[in-house]
Amino acid sequence: MDAASIHLVEDVLLVAIQEDITDTDILDLQDVLSERVSAEGARGVVIDISTLEIVDTFVGRVIAQLANIANLLDAETFVVGMRPAVAMTLVELGMHLPETRTALSLTHAMQRLRAAAGG
């Protein structure tokens, strides 16, 4: 899958979503990510959406679902790199992602995951 890259760093799966991701790709990503979280015993997942300049309800919902699935598999999950316009759109669409943790950047998310592991 070229529409997203997944890398394992310090037991954390980093998922970089590409800007040209399609609806089909993002559903495939849900399958692939679930398998990898489970297979690699990842303790965290960081989903980087900084390439996304716009979102619709479908993408918003799938990202929320990705985070929820990873949480259920016991991987603490952060969405990072959300652009201001994307945050505004999600709120206007009535999607508050209440169960999704956001962090400003990958660095911030990794710091919090390390703090959680050390604590």
Place this chain on the structure above:
Amino acid sequence: MDAASIHLVEDVLLVAIQEDITDTDILDLQDVLSERVSAEGARGVVIDISTLEIVDTFVGRVIAQLANIANLLDAETFVVGMRPAVAMTLVELGMHLPETRTALSLTHAMQRLRAAAGG
């Protein structure tokens, strides 16, 4: 924009809403605030509505949305200075602002943000 002032203090954006803010102003504020939270990496947002003597559903909804957008951008958000009459109106209008954190005053909100940063 004169209808609201925004100042950065200790990584926290303080937003003071003026009493004569119009519906158009408050929508502009949503854009400006989203951009600034992201650009300055603010870890908190405090929205001071002490000048507002009355609110309608529109203003109530936009304030709730402001708080939700800032939360999505990883800034802990407080609404401060809500007058009793405003709280009563919001409840009567059926707006419970479930995801909006309120604090009595700016001082209380800053204390909680400092405690969160230190913890």
